[in-house]
Amino acid sequence: MSSATTTANAVAATRRRHTRSLASQRRWALYGSYAALVVFVIMFLIPPFYTVMTSLKTSAEISAQSGNPWFAHNPTLSNFIELIEMPDFQYFFMNSVMITVVTVVVSMVISVMAAFSLARMGFWGSSTLATGVFLTYLVPASLLFIPLFQILGFLGLINNVWCLALVYPTLAVPFCTWIMIGYFSSIPKELDEAALIDGAGYVQMLLKIFIPVAMPGIIAATIFAFTVSWGAFLYPMAYLYSMDQMVLTVGIISDLVRGDVFQWGKIMAASVLAAAPPVIIYAFLMDYYIAGLTSGATKG
Amino acid sequence: MSQVSIRKVVKSYDGDVQAVKGIDLEIEDHEFVVLVGPSGCGKSTTLRMVAGLEEITDGEIWIGGDIVNDVPPRDRDIAMVFQNYALYPHMSVFDNMAFGLKLRKVPKPEIKQRVDEAARILDIGELLDRKPKALSGGQRQRVAMGRAIVRHPKVFLFDEPLSNLDAKLRVQMRTEIKKVHQTVNTTTVYVTHDQVEAMTLADRVVVMNQGVIEQVGPPQELYHNPGTRFVAGFIGSPAMNFLPCRVQNGAGGLTVRVGDSMVLPVPPARKERYASFKDREMILGLRPEHLYEYHDDSKPGVARVEAPADVVEPMGMETMVHFFVNGIPVCARVDPATHAVPGETLPLSADLNHMHLIEPETGRVV
Numbered sequence: 031m032s033s034a035t036t037t038a039n040a041v042a043a044t045r046r047r048h049t050r051s052l053a054s055q056r057r058w059a060l061y062g063s064y065a066a067l068v069v070f071v072i073m074f075l076i077p078p079f080y081t082v083m084t085s086l087k088t089s090a091e092i093s094a095q096s097g098n099p100w101f102a103h104n105p106t107l108s109n110f111i112e113l114i115e116m117p118d119f120q121y122f123f124m125n126s127v128m129i130t131v132v133t134v135v136v137s138m139v140i141s142v143m144a145a146f147s148l149a150r151m152g153f154w155g156s157s158t159l160a161t162g163v164f165l166t167y168l169v170p171a172s173l174l175f176i177p178l179f180q181i182l183g184f185l186g187l188i189n190n191v192w193c194l195a196l197v198y199p200t201l202a203v204p205f206c207t208w209i210m211i212g213y214f215s216s217i218p219k220e221l222d223e224a225a226l227i228d229g230a231g232y233v234q235m236l237l238k239i240f241i242p243v244a245m246p247g248i249i250a251a252t253i254f255a256f257t258v259s260w261g262a263f264l265y266p267m268a269y270l271y272s273m274d275q276m277v278l279t280v281g282i283i284s285d286l287v288r289g290d291v292f293q294w295g296k297i298m299a300a301s302v303l304a305a306a307p308p309v310i311i312y313a314f315l316m317d318y319y320i321a322g323l324t325s326g327a328t329k330g
Numbered sequence: 331m332s333q334v335s336i337r338k339v340v341k342s343y344d345g346d347v348q349a350v351k352g353i354d355l356e357i358e359d360h361e362f363v364v365l366v367g368p369s370g371c372g373k374s375t376t377l378r379m380v381a382g383l384e385e386i387t388d389g390e391i392w393i394g395g396d397i398v399n400d401v402p403p404r405d406r407d408i409a410m411v412f413q414n415y416a417l418y419p420h421m422s423v424f425d426n427m428a429f430g431l432k433l434r435k436v437p438k439p440e441i442k443q444r445v446d447e448a449a450r451i452l453d454i455g456e457l458l459d460r461k462p463k464a465l466s467g468g469q470r471q472r473v474a475m476g477r478a479i480v481r482h483p484k485v486f487l488f489d490e491p492l493s494n495l496d497a498k499l500r501v502q503m504r505t506e507i508k509k510v511h512q513t514v515n516t517t518t519v520y521v522t523h524d525q526v527e528a529m530t531l532a533d534r535v536v537v538m539n540q541g542v543i544e545q546v547g548p549p550q551e552l553y554h555n556p557g558t559r560f561v562a563g564f565i566g567s568p569a570m571n572f573l574p575c576r577v578q579n580g581a582g583g584l585t586v587r588v589g590d591s592m593v594l595p596v597p598p599a600r601k602e603r604y605a606s607f608k609d610r611e612m613i614l615g616l617r618p619e620h621l622y623e624y625h626d627d628s629k630p631g632v633a634r635v636e637a638p639a640d641v642v643e644p645m646g647m648e649t650m651v652h653f654f655v656n657g658i659p660v661c662a663r664v665d666p667a668t669h670a671v672p673g674e675t676l677p678l679s680a681d682l683n684h685m686h687l688i689e690p691e692t693g694r695v696v
């Protein structure tokens with residue numbers, strides 16, 4: 031046999047070995063990622079699971095030492111019913127919803143318009159301003175609440191739930207603006223120019239082109255603003271004290287924990303109810319969020 | 331009334347770099363004018379100033395009898411097709427085409443009728459419900475053109491609309507654009523870097539180089555009578571051959587001497603024109619098709635030259651032969667039946683009746 035064949039065989043062998051090792055590397059990488067994912071899924075799902083289970087138990091069952099604590103043996107909705115009938119809980123819920131809706135709307139209107147002008151209008155100092163907006167976001171919220179307390183005190187808004195509608199947008203707007211600048215900047219310049227030539231002004235360009243095309247970004251920013259408002263703990267804790275002005279996060283803790291008496295069943299039921307809106311909204315918006323909308327604008 | 335006049339227009343970016351250095355151009359109603367030139371010569375800038383997307387540093391632009399320097403794009407009554415199509419990704423093809431009309435508050439039935447008409451012209455009737463991402467490159471290009479057509483504007487502006495298409499589709503769409511222009515007959519300014527596109531589409535070609543207009547004229551005119559060395563070299567493929575030469579008195583009158591070995595007779599019709607350049611260093615320009623396989627027909631102005639072929643490229647209809655004269659590459663276009671072999675000397679006829687004599691200092695064709 032010629033030496034050429036030998037070489038060819040050797041090359042083929044090397045290639046085979048190489049492929050095998052690639053395939054096995056890939057397999058091990060998969061094993062590793064699945065293992066990590068399983069650990070994380072368990073870690074993240076156990077608390078909500080336990081919350082739901084506990085919310086379905088009677089106080090007697092919760093305090094009972096016997097039986098498997100992971101399952102509700104005589105599931106009941108009594109915690110939920112009692113909770114919904116509590117006037118305080120109704121206040122909390124309504125206040126949370128109100129403040130969150132206002133926060134999301136105000137934050138999105140401000141940040142979309144700010145991002146559009148910063149990303150597209152290119153006025154003097156616009157890029158510096160864009161950096162400035164992001165730097166604002168880097169200031170920790172826990173540093174801000176004392177100065178904000180003074181401002182709200184000056185405005186006479188302490189212990190008024192609407193003070194949150196003033197405070198939350200200041201937290202949400204910088205980050206939302208920053209997200210939106212990123213999305214708007216990724217829209218090809220020719221799209222504006224086509225719209226300009228087609229007869230659109232800046233407002234129409236924003237409403238008819240930019241907002242629909244940047245919908246994934248709008249949804250991401252909306253979710254962020256929603257989370258800031260719905261989940262905030264520090265600010266309502268610091269600024270509100272009467273029950274009719276309270277929101278869910280702080281209200282649940284302060285109303286259902288009296289001294290060292292924890293009404294576990296109701297606390298858990300309240301948590302389930304408080305967690306429901308974000309879960310529903312995320313599930314609903316995720317589809318839009320994932321679907322990329324920019325493809326097909328240009329040659330792509 | 332849709333002439334476009336560009337008068338002494340200057341564009342400088344950031345105050346110093348002049349992208350367009352004072353150009354003048356009159357475009358007639360219904361005319362198809364192509365701006366052509368190498369990348370960075372200021373074609374797009376010129377077009378964008380006509381569109382109103384770029385401010386005019388100095389000079390005037392008129393569209394249909396009105397000065398438009400300070401008129402925003404939407405009020406200039408123009409439509410533009412971009413290189414990357416710039417379709418609105420979230421709208422169907424119908425809505426893409428209808429967008430400009432809706433903004434102008436055209437009644438719904440008329441919008442529908444105009445879109446249908448454009449769709450028929452462009453043969454995209456079945457695509458009206460699709461989103462741009464479900465279209466091929468050629469279809470997107472058609473939609474972009476449709477968006478311009480439905481507007482019935484005074485002027486169409488195209489900025490390299492075909493450069494993103496593959497070679498075959500480009501030729502097909504080129505014909506399409508020509509056909510559309512013949513149908514709707516709208517004044518058109520078309521930008522391209524491809525001289526073939528320019529030649530095939532244009533009523534008049536505007537050759538630009540480094541921010542100035544080198545020459546304006548119908549394609550044939552530019553091809554046969556280029557005004558400058560730049561135009562001579564830019565228009566035509568393969569490009570014109572350029573050889574340093576000297577105009578001298580020789581046997582039988584004025585001759586062009588290329589290097590030491592090659593002496594070519596100036597055809598009688600050109601003798602007077604070239605006499606004043608006697609004994610000066612000049613450049614001889616000769617297109618490849620005027621350098622062909624040798625025929626012994628002793629036409630005036632045709633001379634026999636010989637050169638060893640370096641590379642032979644059969645193309646089917648013709649064969650390109652590359653060789654060197656005094657170290658300068660030269661291309662000849664010969665009949666495919668010619669026996670041309672690399673390394674062997676090939677007798678050729680040089681038809682100097684089509685020669686160009688260029689002043690090296692100014693680049694002017696004399």
Ligand SMILES: Nc1ncnc2c1ncn2[C@@H]1O[C@H](COP(=O)(O)OP(=O)(O)O)[C@@H](O)[C@H]1O
Pocket residue numbers: 343347348349367368369370371372373374375376
């Ligand atoms: N926005 C801009 N800022 C600065 N220089 C620019 C800008 N746009 C174009 N130029 C410059 O102007 C010149 C002409 O550009 P352009 O008109 O786009 O050329 P082309 O003929 O390739 O279309 C180029 O040198 C380019 O670098």
Ligand SMILES: [Mg+2]
Pocket residue numbers: 373374375490
């Ligand atoms: Mg260009």
